[in-house]
Structure formats: C-alpha cells, structure tokens
Amino acid sequence: MNIKLIKSHGSGNDFFIIDELSNNYHFTDTDRKQLALALCNRNTALGADGILFVSASDVADAQMRVFNADGSEASMCGNGLRCVGRYVCDLLEKDDIIVETKKANLYVKKAEPIFGEIPTYRVEISPVLFELEKLPMNIGKQVLINEQVPELDSDLTFTAVAVPNPHLITFVDNDMFKSSKQKTLSEYVNGPNDIFPDGVNVSFVKFLKKGELYVRTFERGVGFTNACGTAMSASSLVSCLLAFNDYEEAIDVYNNGGKVRCLVHKQDDKHYGIDLIGNATYLYDATITIELNNPTRVTINEKNEYSEQDQYAQLETFASKYIEKELSI
Numbered sequence: 574m575n576i577k578l579i580k581s582h583g584s585g586n587d588f589f590i591i592d593e594l595s596n597n598y599h600f601t602d603t604d605r606k607q608l609a610l611a612l613c614n615r616n617t618a619l620g621a622d623g624i625l626f627v628s629a630s631d632v633a634d635a636q637m638r639v640f641n642a643d644g645s646e647a648s649m650c651g652n653g654l655r656c657v658g659r660y661v662c663d664l665l666e667k668d669d670i671i672v673e674t675k676k677a678n679l680y681v682k683k684a685e686p687i688f689g690e691i692p693t694y695r696v697e698i699s700p701v702l703f704e705l706e707k708l709p710m711n712i713g714k715q716v717l718i719n720e721q722v723p724e725l726d727s728d729l730t731f732t733a734v735a736v737p738n739p740h741l742i743t744f745v746d747n748d749m750f751k752s753s754k755q756k757t758l759s760e761y762v763n764g765p766n767d768i769f770p771d772g773v774n775v776s777f778v779k780f781l782k783k784g785e786l787y788v789r790t791f792e793r794g795v796g797f798t799n800a801c802g803t804a805m806s807a808s809s810l811v812s813c814l815l816a817f818n819d820y821e822e823a824i825d826v827y828n829n830g831g832k833v834r835c836l837v838h839k840q841d842d843k844h845y846g847i848d849l850i851g852n853a854t855y856l857y858d859a860t861i862t863i864e865l866n867n868p869t870r871v872t873i874n875e876k877n878e879y880s881e882q883d884q885y886a887q888l889e890t891f892a893s894k895y896i897e898k899e900l901s902i
C-alpha cells in the first residue's frame with residue numbers, strides 16, 4: 574500500500590506523522606507497531622524516534638497515538654504533540670485545538686516563537702501524577718521525591734513522576750554527563766526488571782541558573798534522543814518542587830537538539846500543570862510503498878524537502894554552543 578508521511582521534529586526529537594484522519598487507511602494496532610519498527614529503523618529505513626498517528630476523535634479536534642521506534646505505544650509525547658498540533662491546526666485552519674491522547678484531552682495553541690521565526694506551538698502536559706503505582710514503579714513506597722533508591726544507585730537522588738508517561742529524574746553535576754552511568758541505569762530499568770516492569774524514561778538534569786536547565790533523556794522504547802518533551806516538562810516541575818525554579822516563571826530547557834520553554838503551574842499542594850512551548854518543524858513529506866504483512870521493504874516514491882530546517886539550525890547551533898560552555902562537554 575501507499576502511505577503519505579510528514580517527517581517532523583520538536584527539538585530534534587523526530588517523528589513521522591501519518592494522517593488517518595484524511596486518508597483512507599485502516600490500520601490495526603499490529604500494523605502500527607510494524608510500521609514503527611520498519612520505518613523508524615535508522616539503518617534500514619528513513620529512521621525516526623517514533624510515529625505519530627493522527628485520527629478522528631469523538632471528543633476533540635483529533636486524536637494522537639504515539640508509537641516508539643521499538644513498536645511500543647506511549648501514552649504521551651510532548652515534542653510530538655507540538656508537531657501534531659501544527660499539522661491539525663493547519664488542516665482545520667485553526668490557531669488552537671484540543672487533541673485526544675491516551676489519557677487526556679490536551680489543549681494546543683500556536684505560539685509566539687521562542688527563537689527567530691520558527692513555527693512554535695504551546696502544548697498542555699497533563700495529568701501530572703506522583704503515585705508510583707501510576708508509572709508503575711515498585712519500591713514499596715507511594716511517592717518518590719528527591720530520594721535515594723539504593724537498588725538503583727548509591728549516590729544519586731531520584732524523583733519519579735508520570736505526565737502521564739513515566740519519568741525518572743535526577744539532578745546531577747557536569748561530570749555525570751561524561752560518565753556511562755545514565756546509559757547503564759537506563760538500560761537496566763528498561764530491560765526485564767521488577768522495579769519498572771513497563772520501563773521508564775530516564776533524565777539526567779543540570780540546573781544551569783535560575784530559569785535554565787539542561788536535560789538529557791534516555792527514552793523508553795528508543796534510547797538516547799536529542800530531546801524528550803514530557804521529560805523536559807517533568808524536569809521543570811521537579812526543579813520547582815526542589816525550589817531551583819519558580820512556578821509561573823519561564824524555564825528555558827536546553828537539550829541536545831535545541832531549546833524549549835516550560836511554565837509550571839501549581840494548582841494546589843497536590844495538583845500541577847505544565848505548558849511546553851517549542852518548535853514544530855517539518856523536514857520533508859514523502860509517499861512510500863510498504864507491504865503491511867512484510868514491512869521490511871520500504872520504497873520511497875516521492876520526497877519533497879522543506880526549507881524550514883535552515884532556520885532551525887541556528888537554534889541548534891546556539892544551544893549546542895551554550896551547552897558546551899556551561900557543561901564543558
């Protein structure tokens with residue numbers, strides 16, 4: 574069959590958008606999994622961190638489903654939601670929309686750029702859940718905020734939060750980014766283990782100065798990515814909980830693919846909301862031919878490159894120089 578794709582990215586976290594809303598595709602979940610495994614492979618196919626399937630919704634303007642590169646389905650994707658938000662806003666000729674995701678209907682709005690004239694969207698990250706059973710994380714506790722977990726590491730302190738996909742966050746110093754600790758820990762908690770039976774996204778975070786963080790994430794179902802939107806949102810929230818940053822104040826989050834901005838809202842002692850603001854950049858569109866029952870062979874019939882990445886590259890350069898200076902890496 575022929576499938577139309579748009580290759581997009583948010584902070585260099587890259588995805589194929591497949592529109593099931595306007596095209597007459599009839600995918601099963603096995604097809605979606607197979608498509609993710611086939612198309613996201615960077616050695617044998619076009620390559621991406623995941624696929625964002627856009628479909629009709631009974632309760633919102635559209636529905637987004639996220640499949641990671643390993644074929645697993647995620648409940649949310651912050652960088653992906655900005656890309657889907659742009660796609661659906663353009664399709665419906667609207668400046669703001671509601672997108673149905675696995676666990677919540679989320680507000681998305683076209684926003685003022687945070688760098689140059691780059692297409693920018695603000696997305697709601699919700700719900701925010703600290704109950705460890707929601708991740709799930711099994712360590713015989715109900716919540717974990719800035720505490721040691723001897724089963725995981727003898728020095729680091731961790732916070733666990735679901736937004737609603739699961740995140741394990743630790744604030745570290747510069748040397749930690751040069752060590753292999755994040756890789757070893759992430760591979761352990763994303764392999765067969767009793768603490769995180771469904772795996773978890775693992776972020777190492779550096780507080781740079783008030784209103785600025787650097788976040789590096791090993792994503793469940795993918796590995797190290799340039800950036801993870803929900804991880805940067807969750808890390809911003811944790812930075813407010815730990816009093817590094819302030820609620821309702823902009824937090825610029827640097828990552829290996831650029832920079833986003835987060836705003837953390839404290840509704841009361843138990844309820845929080847986060848806005849994630851950043852680019853939604855299109856790289857190309859393409860039509861491919863693929864057999865769903867033998868998806869290893871992918872033929873690209875047509876590919877049109879967009880020119881907007883040239884402008885985005887200025888933000889990438891700016892962010893990487895800043896990270897190099899601040900972290901000496």
Ligand SMILES: N[C@@H](CCC[C@H](N)C(=O)O)C(=O)O
Pocket residue numbers: 586639641646647648649650651652653738739774792793794795800801802803804
């Ligand atoms: N890159 C995403 C998160 C994608 C899902 C994640 N790998 C998971 O399995 O939870 C983001 O920008 O939030």
